[in-house]
Amino acid sequence: MIINKPIDMHLHVRQGDMLKKVLPETTSQFAGAVIMPNTIPPITTLEGVLKYKEEIQKVSGENFTPLMDVFLQDFTEEEIRALKDNIFAMKFYPDGITTNSESGINSIEDIYPTLELLAKYNIPLSIHGETNGSMLNREREFAPTYEKLARDLPNLTIMMEHISTKELAELATKYDNLKATVTLHHLLLTLDDLCGGALNVHYFCKPTVKLATDRDALQELVKSGHKNVMFGSDSAPHPLKNKFKGAAGIFSAPVILPALAEFFEGDESKLQRFISDNAINNFNLNVVDKSVELVEEEWVAPRMVGEVVPMFAGKRFNWRVK
Amino acid sequence: MIINKPIDMHLHVRQGDMLKKVLPETTSQFAGAVIMPNTIPPITTLEGVLKYKEEIQKVSGENFTPLMDVFLQDFTEEEIRALKDNIFAMKFYPDGITTNSESGINSIEDIYPTLELLAKYNIPLSIHGETNGSMLNREREFAPTYEKLARDLPNLTIMMEHISTKELAELATKYDNLKATVTLHHLLLTLDDLCGGALNVHYFCKPTVKLATDRDALQELVKSGHKNVMFGSDSAPHPLKNKFKGAAGIFSAPVILPALAEFFEGDESKLQRFISDNAINNFNLNVVDKSVELVEEEWVAPRMVGEVVPMFAGKRFNWRVK
Numbered sequence: 001m002i003i004n005k006p007i008d009m010h011l012h013v014r015q016g017d018m019l020k021k022v023l024p025e026t027t028s029q030f031a032g033a034v035i036m037p038n039t040i041p042p043i044t045t046l047e048g049v050l051k052y053k054e055e056i057q058k059v060s061g062e063n064f065t066p067l068m069d070v071f072l073q074d075f076t077e078e079e080i081r082a083l084k085d086n087i088f089a090m091k092f093y094p095d096g097i098t099t100n101s102e103s104g105i106n107s108i109e110d111i112y113p114t115l116e117l118l119a120k121y122n123i124p125l126s127i128h129g130e131t132n133g134s135m136l137n138r139e140r141e142f143a144p145t146y147e148k149l150a151r152d153l154p155n156l157t158i159m160m161e162h163i164s165t166k167e168l169a170e171l172a173t174k175y176d177n178l179k180a181t182v183t184l185h186h187l188l189l190t191l192d193d194l195c196g197g198a199l200n201v202h203y204f205c206k207p208t209v210k211l212a213t214d215r216d217a218l219q220e221l222v223k224s225g226h227k228n229v230m231f232g233s234d235s236a237p238h239p240l241k242n243k244f245k246g247a248a249g250i251f252s253a254p255v256i257l258p259a260l261a262e263f264f265e266g267d268e269s270k271l272q273r274f275i276s277d278n279a280i281n282n283f284n285l286n287v288v289d290k291s292v293e294l295v296e297e298e299w300v301a302p303r304m305v306g307e308v309v310p311m312f313a314g315k316r317f318n319w320r321v322k
Numbered sequence: 323m324i325i326n327k328p329i330d331m332h333l334h335v336r337q338g339d340m341l342k343k344v345l346p347e348t349t350s351q352f353a354g355a356v357i358m359p360n361t362i363p364p365i366t367t368l369e370g371v372l373k374y375k376e377e378i379q380k381v382s383g384e385n386f387t388p389l390m391d392v393f394l395q396d397f398t399e400e401e402i403r404a405l406k407d408n409i410f411a412m413k414f415y416p417d418g419i420t421t422n423s424e425s426g427i428n429s430i431e432d433i434y435p436t437l438e439l440l441a442k443y444n445i446p447l448s449i450h451g452e453t454n455g456s457m458l459n460r461e462r463e464f465a466p467t468y469e470k471l472a473r474d475l476p477n478l479t480i481m482m483e484h485i486s487t488k489e490l491a492e493l494a495t496k497y498d499n500l501k502a503t504v505t506l507h508h509l510l511l512t513l514d515d516l517c518g519g520a521l522n523v524h525y526f527c528k529p530t531v532k533l534a535t536d537r538d539a540l541q542e543l544v545k546s547g548h549k550n551v552m553f554g555s556d557s558a559p560h561p562l563k564n565k566f567k568g569a570a571g572i573f574s575a576p577v578i579l580p581a582l583a584e585f586f587e588g589d590e591s592k593l594q595r596f597i598s599d600n601a602i603n604n605f606n607l608n609v610v611d612k613s614v615e616l617v618e619e620e621w622v623a624p625r626m627v628g629e630v631v632p633m634f635a636g637k638r639f640n641w642r643v644k
Contacts, residue, residue, distance in 0.1 A: 198567070198570070212456060
């Protein structure tokens with residue numbers, strides 16, 4: 001089957017040598033990707049955006065569209081006007097719980113003036129929505145905040161990133177301006193994969209994978225093809241030595257298309273919608289005109305990419321990218 | 323404060339060099355311990371029991387009482403008669419989910435004839451009670467099996483080992499013949515300690531630590547001092563390299579008494595009951611006459627013991643063993 005313009009709506013590609021190793025795993029399969037700004041230092045300015053984009057494009061070449069994010073700041077209207085044509089969205093961490101996300105802001109209502117400006121300039125707000133609660137509940141507890149934002153700011157497009165719970169799967173179809181990305185790992189894994197047998201450090205991420213009821217709700221949502229729902233891998237490589245120290249993040253980039261082809265049981269149109277059409281339609285995205293062919297042939301996922309162990313390392317798939 | 327005859331009712335001491343490294347962490351603090359039989363090969367015969375006991379006593383010397391367990395087998399009455407004065411209990415894994423527990427038996431009713439013999443010879447049955455269910459529920463799902471055994475075999479003393487859930491905390495006070503051991507880690511930790519922040523491989527064990535509601539129920543049970551409830555550490559050392567491969571087990575032995583003194587806020591009589599009196603009274607245990615003094619002085623838990631990282635490595639305590 002042929003997938004036109006596959007887009008990863010949530011991707012970590014890091015910097016320097018790591019970027020050079022991991023980015024090709026995406027550019028070989030995707031036309032574009034939304035690039036997370038949690039670099040060191042974090043991306044918080046137009047200058048930072050342009051410099052990071054340049055670093056990415058030196059590795060990717062022309063046949064790939066990086067869609068840049070910047071961390072939400074207390075920007076002036078002038079700054080937002082300058083940013084708007086150079087970014088896809090602004091990223092907001094309600095709390096500093098993921099890698100290099102120290103630039104998070106803590107109070108939602110404090111930032112309404114800035115959010116009104118985002119709405120005015122048609123810039124989406126991308127949210128890692130979790131409270132400081134217990135690991136199983138912290139995303140569920142954030143649901144009312146998502147709803148409040150969707151209602152209070154009807155002209156702002158809000159992206160609920162990497163949703164992992166039944167509650168958010170249900171919320172994803174309730175508001176036109178409340179979109180959702182779903183990762184490969186939240187679609188396929190549960191806590192039992194992380195720590196029900198041997199502990200698998202490579203399945204540890206934030207938000208953590210959840211219960212079977214959550215995974216099943218996400219599968220149903222994704223299979224429904226609802227326009228609000230888009231693929232975003234949250235692929236987040238860490239060197240093996242950092243995984244042993246407890247780093248959160250699953251490096252799924254190398255296995256995304258074969259794994260999704262299996263998940264959709266070869267249904268080309270459903271995969272097309274989830275991995276491209278919904279995103280393009282929701283945001284009028286403009287990415288390079290790249291198609292990817294998937295063939296029904298055995299393929300084995302790589303065991304290592306540089307210093308990183310990918311998701312499903314060594315697993316056999318029935319589909320491969322040609 | 324002085325604790326008389328502290329006893330660890332559930333302990334893994336391994337074999338060979340590992341045993342030599344880890345056993346002194348227990349013998350320096352405890353008068354006796356129930357020794358788990360999951361060696362390689364597992365302890366399934368009187369000969370195996372005696373050989374393992376000899377290995378332990380070579381390291382411990384005379385001032386420590388190892389209370390030996392053997393894996394439950396389809397023993398003849400003659401074998402059970404021969405075993406009874408040489409063991410404390412028979413260990414039963416309903417499913418082969420913990421380290422070297424391949425000797426588990428799968429059907430409960432199949433083994434009733436053997437269990438009747440245990441009751442006849444007054445040998446306790448020690449159970450790792452979990453189903454093959456999801457990690458959060460597999461112990462809760464085993465509760466009806468515990469109740470069935472307690473009712474069907476009123477003359478058999480059953481030990482629910484390392485209980486980790488609210489459901490089993492409630493069950494622990496319902497039957498005279500259904501006892502429970504509680505570990506240090508299930509008493510103090512939750513899933514958030516394992517994977518709510520950075521992933522902490524040293525807090526991974528089976529049964530996994532659970533939710534705050536479970537931990538709180540265990541704390542309440544232990545503080546109640548109920549006679550059915552005894553301390554059993556399930557201290558289970560693994561070399562660091564195996565922890566990185568996902569091995570389940572927390573090596574709590576070095577920190578038990580300081581951590582429990584803090585947990586009981588220096589209440590000597592409650593600690594005495596939990597860590598010794600209840601066990602001695604429930605089983606008429608005969609262990610060496612050893613007392614341990616705890617003094618209210620700062621103490622820092624070791625960062626490594628041989629190749630093993632202990633629980634609470636490097637943590638400061640307000641109590642130390644004198």
